[in-house]
Amino acid sequence: MRQWMVAAKKADFYAIAEKFHVDPVVARIIRNREVIGEKNIRIYLGGNLSDLSDPHQMKDMDRLVEILAQKIRKQAHIRIIGDYDVDGVTSSHLFLTALRRVGAKVDVVIPHRIQDGYGLSLHLLQQAKEDGVDTILTCDNGIAAIDEIAWAKAQKMTVLVTDHHAVPFEEHEGRRTEKKSLADAVVNPHQQDCRYPYKELCGAGVAWNVIRVLYENYDMDKREAEDLLDFVAMATVCDVMSLTGENRILVKEGLKRIRHTKNIGLQALMQACNVQPENISAYHFGYVLGPCVNATGRLDTARHALRLFETGQETEAEEIARDLVDLNQERKELTLQGVEMAKKLCEEGGYENDPVLVLFLPDVHESIAGLIAGRIREMYNRPVFVLTRGEEGVKGSGRSTENYSMYENMCGCAELFTKFGGHPMAAGLSLPEENVEKFRRKINENCPLTVEEVCPDIHIDMAMPVGYASTELVHQFALLEPFGKDNPSPLFADRNLSISRMWVIGKNRNVLRMSVLSEYGQPVPVIFFGDVETLFAYFTEKFGQKEVENALHGRKNRILFSMVYTAKIDFYQGNENLQLEMKYYR
Template sequence: MKTFLIVCSPNHRRRTPQRSVIQRMNRSLTWIRRVQRARQTRKRRSSKGVFMKKWKLKNKKADIEKLSRTLKLSKPFCNLLVNRGFSTPETIRNYLEAQKLPLHDAKELKDCDKACQVIENHIEQGNKIWIIGDYDVDGIISTYILKQSLSVLSDRVTYYIPDRMEDGYGINENIIDAALSDGASLIVTCDNGISALEALAYAKEKDLDVVVTDHHEPVTQKSSNGEELCLPSADAIVNPKQADCGYPFNKICGATVAFKVVERLFQRLKRENPIKEELVGLVAVATVCDVVDLIDENRVIVKQGLEKLASKPNPGLQMLMKATGIDSKELTSFHLGFVIGPCLNAAGRIETAEKSLKLLEAQSPELAEEYAKELVELNSIRKDMTKEGTGRIDALVKEQLAEDPVIVAHDPSIHESIAGIIAGRIKEKYHRPTLVLTGEKEKVKGSGRSIEEYDLYREMADFRELYEKFGGHPMAVGLSMREENILPLRK
């Protein structure tokens, strides 16, 4: 039997009745019993193979004392910054004073000038230009940036955002046929295209000019010389993740790539983009919502973007902030990622992403208010669907997948539009890479979310023969496949 001794100072004893001391002792004993029960529960769960998240304190090597003196910051704060990867005075200053840094030069993006030349040629010839975007926040904003900016230079610019259910992710042959039927001569992709090898080969066969703007990982294939990049057929490819791209920072989102292209285009034409200030705020929204690292240029963009959103926001976005109860003067990155972003995403998940784009395009307050209220309502529906779906997948993990190092969960009843959200929540709970698949037979689709230590895209790329379509980056992937290939993928 363990004995617990509670020592009170004489003064404290005089002030406190004996009954209070006993009460405190009982509370202490109750707390100790709870801790013991929790430990026993953890041991039981661990023995059954249930995943327990492990916490490890990083202690990267650096001269903390010197950094503290040089930067006039506390040693614990310097240690935290070093653990986050900032180990020199210069990188720490750049991180803490991002608003003072200039943005990187768009000219450093491989093919940026080439892409601008192709676009200029089609504008001069009066040709029709189709912009092909994506249905998430990054894709919607990328589409808006290109459509609105090119429309300053031409009245023959239109856009198409794939339907999540009908088209799936990215450009495909049906979309290309629709562009041809509409008389398009140039296709510009944004936030997609880098992995659309077959679709863009088809576009070139049909004599369409193609400009790809994207930020996702290029397709790789194994060969006798190791891994080789497989780039799509296009007249220009603007993507900082190309191996030979000299851009100094490759972790920007699709909207930033699109912004850089139109920025360079207007520079070349020696013209001012009348909506540039508005676009900076929108790029900040896309940067936060696409969950890219908030370092280097991304940190600069978000800092500047929050200022623009507070002073000169897009009219539709301003109405969405009002509908969600956000004070623009108190706006933070939290509001972008957890309030505004989910509302913009909800349209593409439940109905069509064009509603979010229409909100951004709205010029009258009445129309903007109508779209804003609709997006808020759609997001409420999406929350209910997500809660129910997460519960089902969580139960499946506990019953069948508790010991799997990578969770591959399949539930045909899950709405495919929320598979990525559910994967993210399961990943957070179990701290394991997670794929959530829905649909049946030849029409299984899904999304994956990963942890920092595991490059989900690279690991899954080794099994391309199992997928119909596949793309993404280290922390998130999307795919379609046949139901019969789920078990081989899980193994």
Template sequence: MEQWYLYKKKADFTKIGEKFQIDPVIARLIRNRDVIGDEEIHKYLYGNLSDISDPFLMKGVREGVDIIREKIRDRKTIRIISDYDVDGVVSNYILWKAIYDLGGMIDFQIPDRMKDGYGINENIIEKAVEDQIDTILTCDNGIAASEAIRFGKEHGLTMIITDHHDVPFILNEDGSKEEILPPADVVINPKQKECKYPYPLLCGAGVAFQFVRALYKSMGEDENKLEDLLSMLAIATVCDVVDLTGENRIFVKEGLKRIKETRNVGLRALLNVHDLMEKQIQSYALGFIIGPCINASGRLESAEKALNLFLEEDKKKAMQTAKELKELNDLRKSMTENGVKAALDQAIKYEAKGDKVLVLYLPDCHESIAGIIAGRIKDRLNHPVFVLTDAKDGIKGSGRSIEGYSMFEEMMKVKEVFTKFGGHPMAAGCSLEKEDLKAFRKKINENCTLDEKDFAKKVQIDIDMPVDYITMDLIHQLSVLEPFGKENKKPLFAHRKLKIERVNVFGKNKNVIKLALKSSQGTRIDGMIFEDETEFREKMGTNKYITCTYYPVINEYQGYKSLQINIQNYFFAEG
């Protein structure tokens, strides 16, 4: 079930268009993204690195920089501990590269997903003590690891936390939240209540980048030397699915500009094995091609394999590792497809029983792909979903949520069922004893206040725009809205009742459908739908008209360019 909504935000689009030399359609799209006022519009269209905030505005940065500067000077050993996902690997690389280039005695460890689980723990601390490490610097984790941090302090380690995850809290009787901060020497996280940093939505790599910027400034080094890190930061920002607004948007734009010129041998190899050096690279390539290969190493082997790729300077070795990561990701895709089928069968049963939050148990699923499977089921059924699987100790899994259901806050309400948990409003991870699975399913559903209307998939249409308005120039102008991602989604247009003159089907799986369409004004245009032919024909029946949402593109074939629409949602009518 879908509910289509049309944005109705008001502004003088003609005036904005004239002022910024953009089509009124572009002005309307910018307004739909809540970018208001000349200054904000200018920053949205032309924002660059000069618009990034001073890193010293972030709480703890000055103190953290002072400590690291002293450790570099005194030749003390520093170990970076990150998460095993893309954001963790990239955060780790950013800190390692910057501190190493400043002469720091630096190494790293990434927790093993299966053996260690998420984030820093006592085993990692013990290993650091054994290795005579002086300082631990976390990235993309640590904010919820109070016990491990306390253990580290008891063993004489200097502990610096850099993280971006939600800060754990105690809910007081009056409904107020009391933060629980780990007892580290310094905690750097823009989501702390007392942090005055203007843009708190950075990913872990964004926090790490701002930290090393401050470090370079503090040591009198030229921060332009950090520019090559921007392409890596763009990958992490897109893959961690943080809002592509403000500073995140600038980081991704600037990183994409520089990605083909990167001096990083490993990143070049990864681009080459996917034939991306000859193509225009946009956020899609980062999120759906490059990122999954980095993630695959942490899922099926060790994330250190991906990090070592980015530290590799031998081109042949880098190409070999990049090929191995691509193969790992291909294996991961196949495992995911099998898992999705099994999960969907369960999900449909629980949904039919009336469960609002779908807690699915797949004992044989590789725990590293539980989150991906949860995301696929969530996209299909539009319910919050947890996918749990057998782990070394009990069961373990990941959740993915829908708008209006803060997964982390809801898990806080039933925290007694978990042995460990953490996350964001839209995604979370947890561990629990096997015997608590039914209690978890029961309690999380009893607390859920969502109702039927919340499960209808919402399709938000930017503009009800007939295809007659589409021009090559308008499509070129749409590129100013890129990069697309969370909170800066690709625009969606709609046309009511286009006549279907012809249907052609392509692709070895018969899942590329090309429609020859004609508007009531006589405009002819091709429409593409990526869907199974049988399913499409069943829906179409004998109908001759289609109402659809779409995104316009320029199709280039044998040197000839034509306008085309890629159809996202649709329904049919007779005539």
């Protein structure tokens, strides 16, 4: 059972409200996000690019850019090796755009998920050697490719790594030591001796900082780098990075630019997804545009998505964008099938005492394992690994809860994997099939948390009567955007609510509308997108079938409940109306 936890952080909310001209509710939410002090509040509410840290602080930054500049002068063959997700594709596009701009001899390879696997594989390096490549530049990968880079260096190749994933380490007698890479330069803010203060950048964020310094070396207008921020913003949201500090600035600035983007591919993708540029938000990155880019890497090749961003032809861009939308629809259908298989396994496979779910679904396409893991995590509120049978053994993806560091706990099972990597909230792995059950057993034996403890609490910003919510207050919530990881939409709670009427809507009858009465009798419109049948069963158990029927017919009833909700504005026929969305109930 998930606990409802109302934040109890202290501050002079009325003083903050007066200073920054916001409602005290907004001031309280700002404090709940751990934004403390006038300078930090100012940056949170109105930070801009001048508030970003100096990229020269990143370890190996100047060295990497100096090597790149030397290679460009010599017209050495540089090959970018990216990844097949949104972060990897956008990082590859950023580097390709920037290096061409300064006259480099450069090409790019996006690994094929099935044929090449993740990241800097030996196969890709061997191919680069055969192609006469002098320098490898990675983006969104490379930090874990210790052996592969050692091979490349033995072949006299130059290797430059830009990445944001966890640095692999060895543990001996309780001491951790980072594994040493033989790369000529490694730019990754997670390195222990990297002085860059903000550690939560995605791969595209790291690549963009390299480009800032590269353009600076070529005395180029900094606005040229800033024009690339629409891609950085998309990658940051789609890679589920923390929307705090610098990432909030990058996403806000990127959203401004995508509304007027000159990239024909982005324009075509927004049109194919029926997204109006002037209305685009972080939500559209994460749930509309991003999944279409990801779908190519899952079911086909992410090189199509890169081609979309590279093309200068409107007709080609429109055709690729339509293909991406179609692929994403296919991906959705496959994911739904896989989720049903995973649910059945959870219910029948004796997993109720496992704090970490390790689900082996041999017939599921390996490309959607992570999506299924994410859905199952939401349903069961536990860290989840979904494993599938690949061409060379078992492959899998994991999605975690906020209080369980997935990558760190996987390090305790390292001997079972042929390959693994990731960060606290997500990870990927390969292992022999005979190790699947060993992995399930060991990851659970080593789990420091119980089933109840891995289940995340529901963090509520404040108890707020539904009657206090207003369109004026909701408009102020825009100051807190973009919403996402570590900066969620404000959540409120109220109790002793009754229902004057409720009714089911939607093509699949899976949306519930209610007219809810506050403790003081104020009527408020509420919408619920959760499991309507489960809610009805819960109310029936508590109050009886007759009371539920009365509520459905707008008759007086005895239903009394509490809810956690968000407050939004519903636009209908040009009018703005307050609407509360129920997230949880009891």
